[in-house]
Amino acid sequence: MNAPLRRVAVACMVLFGLLLVNVNYLQVVKGSAYRDDPRNGRVLLRTYEQQRGAIALGTGGGRQALARSVATGDRLKYLRTYPGGPVYAHATGFFSLVYSSTGIERAEDRILSGEGDELFTRRLSDYVTGREPKGGSVVLTLQQKAQQAGYDALGGRKGAVVALDPKTGAILALVSRPSFDPATLSSHDPAAIRAAYKRLSGDPDEPLLDRALNQTYPPGSTFKVVTSAAALTSGTVDSPQTVVPAPKELLLPQTTRPLRNFGGETCDPSGKQPLINAFAISCNTAYAQLGLDVGQDALRKQAEAFGFGQADLEVPLSTATSVFPADVNKPQLGQSAIGQFDVRVTPLQMAMVAAGVANGGDVMKPYLVREVQAPDLSRLDVAKPEVLSSAVSGDVAKQLTEMMEAVVERGTGGNAKIDGVRVAGKTGTAQNATGKAPHAWFIGFAPAEDPQVAVAVIVENGGSAGSEATGGAVAAPVARAVMQAVLGR
Amino acid sequence: MTAAALPPAGTVTPGPRTRRGTELLLVGFAVLIAVLAYAAVGLAQDDRIPSGxxxxxxxxxxxxxxxxxAVRRFAPYADPLILPCVALLNGLGLVxxxxxxxxxxERAKARGRALPGADAPQQLFWTGLGVALFVGLLVVVxxxxxxxxxxxxxxxxxxxxLLLPNVPGIGRTINGARLWIRVGPLQVQPSEVSKLLLILFFxxxxxxxRDALALAGRRVLGVDLPRARDLGPVxxxxxxxxLVLLGGNDLGSSLLFFALFVVMLYVATERTSWLLLxxxxxxAGSLLAYRVIGHVQDRVDIWLHPFRDASGKGxxxxxGLFGFGTGGISGTGLGEGSPGTVPFAKTDFILATIGEELGLVGVMAVxxxxxxxxxxxxRTALGCRDPFGKLLAVGLSFALCLQVFVIAGGVTGLxxxxxxxxxWLSYGGSSIVANWVLVGLLLRISDAARRPAPSPIAPDTARAVLEDARTTIVRRS
Structure with missing residues (x-):
């Protein structure tokens, strides 16, 4: 009987071998994925055991907490509170027992929870000295006045505001409306959290959606900045003063219905005008023709140089990808050149376009976290501005600035004027769903000679189909309010 | 060990090594580990060494x-490693x-419910009963x-x-499987007892x-098939x-019994054909069960796609998987995790608790x-001289191996x-007691297997002695 017995022994060892291999796979290979799975309540429970770091803005005496943990008497020792409230909700995100976390709460969790590698020595000394471990804090680039101005100026309308420091890429304002109160999702009462979440996620106005970073829209005429950049860079036109055709109607190749200007207006009685004038009054026929002349490859290349098509842009919040459509035919190219058809952009992307022009052609990588700090507020890491891409040459940037100033001075963007400040901008009125009012856009920067702030504003369905100027009328005042707040005027 | 280490001068054959000293040392070590672990739990929970x-x-x-x-006195030649291993597992299980x-x-407190009674004292009692039966077995048999x-x-x-839980009135269905009976205040899982009895029977x-079963029938594709009439018992x-499966949804026991039967038959007859059959x-049985029994389909679906219904069936x-993942390589430390998240953490899923708090290191050690x-x-089976003891030892060892594989593989998703x-780790009186009896049997056979050969004298002399001798009853023990 010993021969089969030996085989049984081998079989037993194989079974144990399989078990050992499997637990190694489970606990080593899959371990971290299971540990960090949002459905795994264990880690979340443990994160409530120690004080989570704060999310703040400002420095020194101006430091203001947007999110902080306060001690409670119940089983979960600390409650997350949001002094920043709905104004900062999309930046901070929420920190929920039931629905995991979003925003900076998620993106900077390793710092806030105190588990990051940066805090290793700190944890070690906490362990040795018996001090209760705490999380580090995260200081945002947001400026309180700019954020509040954008939030108030949008008011009850749906839309978003992004303001950037064009020289560094620091995000000065990040507003999305409607908003929500993160505290309702971050309480210790799962039933209340579920009810609040159900209400928010079921709301047709989508308050949980961060429109500034995660929603894409047709850019409308604000895209003409990109088309102009492509035309000037490629040499299709020599300067803003070059006269270009601007007919009343433009019959695009292979189509029967001509492309018209807003309200069927005439751009210039002569049927042609200098590029700067076509830009200032946002002449569609002139720009559709210009797009055809530039060609889709040059146009797409220019859009990508401003940041379109970059799928992994994180600020560190993840962002939706802005796209210029692939393989368009002639009529589609004409439509794309004026920001219609399938061109889709985030408000952040359009702020980057304005900031790129403002910064002499270099687009800086946008970032929301200025500094991370240890629990004792000592500095662990500070953001270093990086150039994301070089979109246009310094000369072309100057020409674009001149054209954008004309928009505010004497064109569609008059509502963005600020006394004593040279403001550059571009309005947009983007058609979207039929039967709905177009989106109102404004992008711009100020002061034109030494830009301190670049901004993009969208008001969903805020325009009127009749007139291009309405885009400027609705969105430009919001942009002006934010720029004024940054410039202190 | 002591006697063998320094054989007296002039002895030709060294004295038999019982290795009881090794066993005592290792048992002491096992107790020490369990006590330290017990203290660690208390330290983690209340920041002090628990009073008990x-x-x-x-x-x-x-x-x-x-x-x-008891082993030293009644089974002195038994394997010295088995008892310490069991002691360590049992001690760890109690912790x-x-x-x-x-x-x-803690959970009851948080929810404001009545505090549940402690199970550890119960388990200690059952361990005591198990050890008593273990000792009794060594003394009597x-x-x-x-x-x-x-x-x-x-x-x-x-x-x-085996069939007792199906009797109406005393049978109880827990967690979808009907494998418990209730006698007065006690819940008993009789399949643990019948496991031992059936191994004895097989x-x-x-x-x-075995001679009849080993007879060859027809030869098909190079394999000798058994005779048709011998197929009956299989x-x-x-x-x-x-029937056990259909009657009680007891998938585990059903699989265990059939595999035991086949493997013991294979070892007894040395015929691969039985194994293939x-x-x-x-x-065939698995496919049939999968088709017919919804419970079995559920289990297979959960195994294939555990995350499809992660908050429901899965x-x-x-x-459990999250527990293993959270534990990682070194674990959270005893008392530092939240293993109670897993339903049935004390019984079927106790390995997940080990995985979470003691980590990969702990699971591998166990x-x-x-x-x-x-x-x-x-090894006891290999060394055993009589076929009954051989088969019994194979059956007991293989049953243990398969049971560990089925439950450890089940909770780890294998x-x-x-x-x-x-x-020895899971909470439950029947299991603890039955498995202590299993060790008792194994050590009893091991004692016989490792005992020095009864007669060192030459065969011829032995026969002469035997022919001269009067007929007496010879006992080997």
Whole structure:
């Protein structure tokens, strides 16, 4: 009987071998994925055991907490509170027992929870000295006045505001409306959290959606900045003063219905005008023709140089990808050149376009976290501005600035004027769903000679189909309010 | 060990090595680990060494020392590694149940419910009963071959216990499986007892019938098939295990019994054809069960896609997997995790608690302890001189191996989950007691296997002695 017995022994060892291999796979290979799975309540429970770091803005005496943990008497020792409230909700995100976390709460969790590698020595000394471990804090680039101005100026309308420091890429304002109160999702009462979440996620106005970073829209005429950049860079036109055709109607190749200007207006009685004038009054026929002349490859290349098509842009919040459509035919190219058809952009992307022009052609990588700090507020890491891409040459940037100033001075963007400040901008009125009012856009920067702030504003369905100027009328005042707040005027 | 290490000068053959000293040392070590672990749980929970540490440690030490002394006195040549391994597993199991008691109390407090009673004292009681039966077995059964007399009694009792949960009135359905009976205040899982009885039966039966069962029938594709008339018992065993499955949804026991039957038959007859036939019947039975029984389909679906219904049907497995993942390589530390998240953490899913709090290191250590016991058991079978003892030892060792594989593989997602206990670790009186009896049997056979050959004198002389001698009853023990 010993021969089969030996085989049984081998079989037993194989079974144990399989078990050992499997637990190694489970606990080593899959371990971290299971540990960090949002459905795994264990880690979340443990994160409530120690004080989570704060999310703040400002420095020194101006430091203001947007999110902080306060001690409670119940089983979960600390409650997350949001002094920043709905104004900062999309930046901070929420920190929920039931629905995991979003925003900076998620993106900077390793710092806030105190588990990051940066805090290793700190944890070690906490362990040795018996001090209760705490999380580090995260200081945002947001400026309180700019954020509040954008939030108030949008008011009850749906839309978003992004303001950037064009020289560094620091995000000065990040507003999305409607908003929500993160505290309702971050309480210790799962039933209340579920009810609040159900209400928010079921709301047709989508308050949980961060429109500034995660929603894409047709850019409308604000895209003409990109088309102009492509035309000037490629040499299709020599300067803003070059006269270009601007007919009343433009019959695009292979189509029967001509492309018209807003309200069927005439751009210039002569049927042609200098590029700067076509830009200032946002002449569609002139720009559709210009797009055809530039060609889709040059146009797409220019859009990508401003940041379109970059799928992994994180600020560190993840962002939706802005796209210029692939393989368009002639009529589609004409439509794309004026920001219609399938061109889709985030408000952040359009702020980057304005900031790129403002910064002499270099687009800086946008970032929301200025500094991370240890629990004792000592500095662990500070953001270093990086150039994301070089979109246009310094000369072309100057020409674009001149054209954008004309928009505010004497064109569609008059509502963005600020006394004593040279403001550059571009309005947009983007058609979207039929039967709905177009989106109102404004992008711009100020002061034109030494830009301190670049901004993009969208008001969903805020325009009127009749007139291009309405885009400027609705969105430009919001942009002006934010720029004024940054410039202190 | 002591005698063998320094053989007296002039002795030709060294004295037999019993290695009881090694066993005592290792048992002491096992108790020490368990007591330290017990203190660690208390430190993590209340920041102080729990008041019961001394009593607990003393109790465990007394129990396992008694077991060791019984082995020293009544089975001196038995394998010295098996008892310490079992003691360590059992001690660790008690610590884990104590730890889960804390967790249950904390959860009840948080929800404002009545505080649940502690299970650890119960488990300690059952351990005591198990050790008592272990000692009793070593005292009463001096020669394991005498057990072959009870072959058919075992069969009848084994089947009786197996079918008992299906009797209306005393049978209880827990977690979808009908494998419990309720006698007064006690809940008993009779399949644990029938496991032992059926192994006894198989060993006795196959030793008697192995010659007939080994007879070759027709040869097909290079394999000698058994004669058709000998198929009866196999089909009967197959039918019985299917019946257990259909009657009580007891997937684990069903699989265990059939596999035991086939493997013991294979070892007894040395015929691969039985093994192939058994595997064929197993596959057929599995497919049939999968088709017919919704419970089995559920288990397979959960195994294949645990995350599809992570908060419903797959909840238990998924929470278990999260436990293993959270533990990682070194674990959270005893008392530092939240193992109570997993339903049935004290019984079927106790390995997930080990995975979470003791990490990969702890799980591997526990699995290797089991592997060591199984390996020593199979070595006992190899060394055993009589076929009944050989078969019995194979059966006991293989049953242990398969049970560990089924439940450890089930909770780690290697195979579909079937509810059996993890021997000595899981909470449950029947399991603890039955597995202590299993060790008792194994050590009894091991004692016989490792005992020096009875007669060192030459065969010729032996025959002469035998022919001269008067007829007497010879006992080997």
């Amino acid at each position: 540490t001394l009593g607990y440690g003393g109790g465990l030490a007394a129990l396992f020392l008694t077991a060791h002394l 884990l149940i104590r730890r889960l008691d804390y967790d249950a109390i 001096r020669d394991h071959t005498t057990l072959s007399r009870y072959t058919y009694t075992s069969a009848a009792l084994g089947l009786f216990f 060993a006795g039966y196959f030793v008697q019938k 089909l009967l065993a197959w039918g019985a295990s299917l 058994g595997v064929g019947l197993f596959v 909840y238990q497995l998924v929470q 699995l290797l302890l089991f592997a060591l016991i199984v390996e020593r058991g199979l 195979v579909p989950l079937t509810g059996v206990t993890l021997p």
